[in-house]
Amino acid sequence: MRSRIHILKFSALLAICETMERALDLEAALDGVLCMLSEKLSMQRATVTLYDPEIQQLTINASYGLTLEEKQRGVYRLDEGVTGKIFRSNEPFYVPDISKEPLFLDKTGARKLQRGMTSFIGVPIVLQGDPIGVLNVDRFFDDHVSIEEDIDFLKIVATLIGQFLSLNKKVMEREAVFKRENASLRYQISQQNKGLYIVGKSSAMMEVQRQIERVAPTRATVLLLGESGVGKTLIARIIHELSDRDGHPFVKINCASIPENLLEAELFGYEKGAFTGATSSRQGRFEEADCGTIFLDEIGELPLNLQAKLLRVLQEKELERLGSNKTRTVDIRIITATNKDLGKLVEQNEFRLDLYYRLNIFPVVIPALCERREDITGLLNHFLQKAAQNYGRTVTFTAGALDALIQYEWPGNVREMENLIERLVIMSDSEYISLEFIAPYLESITPMHEHEVVDGTACLLALDKNKPMRPQHASLQDLEKNEILYALEDNDWIQYKAAESLGLTARQMGYRVKRYRLEEAIAIGRARLRKR
Known part of the structure; x- marks a missing residue:
């Protein structure tokens, strides 16, 4: 009998080694090991429970003989039950009869209907002297089986598992390096072939590029942060094309552009008859992606x-269409973008904290164009070349026009620049675009020299309380300055409110207040309010 058991154990070890040698898939390899223990040695309900540093608990990573639900219940604190004791002590533990051991918790619930006496053996999985997990098995009581031999055998298996886990980790790390290098090479090739790439050599944009190349090959959710028009959609598409999902759909949707009552159907789809007008079934954008x-x-x-519902898609990769109880599974990567402060929205109870944490795994901040002026010349040339290809016209800027564009605030960022260049190329009759020609096309003023600045205080004192019509032939500078003063006066001289009424950010308003020297005008306006 003993000789037969030795032969079975030796055979099982050979099979386990072959399983590990063939499999790079961690889960499949571990499942194969536990299957050998069960089928060759009657070691049932075998589990590999590993330490998860993120939650600082032990969780079942692989099992044989447990249902998915039972496996998911196998989560242990480091001071909890037999599993916790084995991990903390770094020593094997044997339970002759699980029904008489108070430390045996049966958190999985797999043994509730078990009949007869069952013994339990657990050994630590050790790597470089430190425990990283626990290997557990059930054994039906048998006088002919040496517990010491079983423990020694399981310690050998646990050592093999530990080495395999270490090897698997190194392979994954090396694969991640190769993926990042591949993403970097693909980006360079795209740049050389005039494909999708970031125009800009500023340190800020080089950091954005580095982050893109690092995160693109992974499955991580990415959150793009930045003002409207900085190029978040372009960056999202670059991330997609540098990933292993390239060749599969890239679906984009603007959550602000679709009415709330239609957005759910747009994202999740609907079944025929789900609402009035739903004459047929339709898959949503998540399914399309x-x-x-x-x-x-x-x-x-x-x-x-x-x-x-989005949180469920992120966590479970599951959704239901409107009007359906059928759960559908999707394999998608989610990239999100916003120009809002999501943390502030969480504080105002307008955004879920758990969703914020899920989306904020890898945030990428794209700077505004006015914060990276060294990129403006390159972007202007890029869009001029693009317009030349589209319209068959080559134009250039005069020195004065180029200097003005470099100093311009660009409130609409890169999108504003692209649209402006296209308009200028269409409207210009000359191959040279001058400062005078571009001025009427700018949404804000061109930069002024010091002698052009009009004192804001004098301008305020000249304003009539009845707000007369704006001068028909005022300069762009005067028009903007007057509009800012009117907005400030309408909003009780509160800058952020005036900014909102003009569609500006608080930073843009502050820049204009400083440019036009309106600080004293604001102080006088507030003083007048206090006297009322």
């Missing part, structure tokens, strides 16, 4: 009721 990437722009505008 299956195996690919979905880009959710303006994620801060997503209604609270849909945030819970």
Whole structure:
């Protein structure tokens, strides 16, 4: 009998070694090991429980003989039960009869209907002297089986598992390096072939590029942060094309552009008869993006009721169409973008905290164009070349026009620049675009020299309380300055309110107040309010 058991154990060890040698898939390899223990040696309900540093608990990573639900219940604190004791002590533990051992918790619930006496053996999985997990098995009581031999055998198996886990980790790390290098090479090739790439050599944009190349090959959710028009959609598409999902759908949707009552159907789809007008079934954008990437722009505008459903897609990769109880599984990567402060929205109970944590795994901040002026010349040349290809016209800027564009605030960022260049190329009759020609096309003023600045205080004192019509032939500078003063006066001289009324950010308003020297005008205006 003993000789037969030795032969079985030796045979099982050979099979386990072959399983590990063939498999790079960690889960499949561990499942194969536990299957050998069960089928060759009657070691049932075998589990590999590993330490998860993120939650600082032990969780079942692989099992044989447990249902998925039972496996998911196998989560242990380091001071909990037999599993916790084995991990902390770094020593094997044997339970002759699990029904009489108070430390045996049966958290999985797999042994509730078990009949007869069952013994339990657990050994630590050790790597470089430190425990990283626990290997557990059930054994039906048998007088002919040496417990010491079983423990020694399981310690050998646990050592093999530990070495395999270490090897697997190194392979994954090396694979991640190769993926990043591949993403970097693909980006360079795209740049050389005039494909998708970031125009800009500023340190800020080089850091954005470095982050893109690092995160693109992974499965991580990415959150793009920045003002409107900085190029978040372009960056989302670059991330998609540098990933292994390239060749699969890239679906983009603006959460702010679709009415709330239609957004759910747009994202999740619907069945025939789900609502009035639903004459046929339709898959949603999440299903369209299956195996690919979905880009959710303006994620801060997503209604609270849909945030819970998005969280489920992120965590479980599951959804239901409107009007259906059928659960559908999707394999998608989610990239989101916003120009809002999601943390502030969380504080205001307008955005779910759990969803914020899930989306904020890898945030990438794209700077505004005015914060990287060294990129402006390159972007202007890029869009001039693009317009030349589209319209068959080559134009250049005069020195004065170029200097003005470099100093311009660019409130609409790169999108404003692209649209401006296209308009200028269409409207210009000359191959040279001058400062005078571009001025009427700018949404804000061109930069002024010091002698051009008009004192804001004098301008304020000249304003009539009845607000007469604006001068028909005023300069762009005067028009903007007057509009800012009117907005400030309408909003009780509160800068952020005036900025909102003009569609500016607080930073842009502050820049204009300083440019026009309106600080004293604001102080006088506030003093007048206090005297009323």
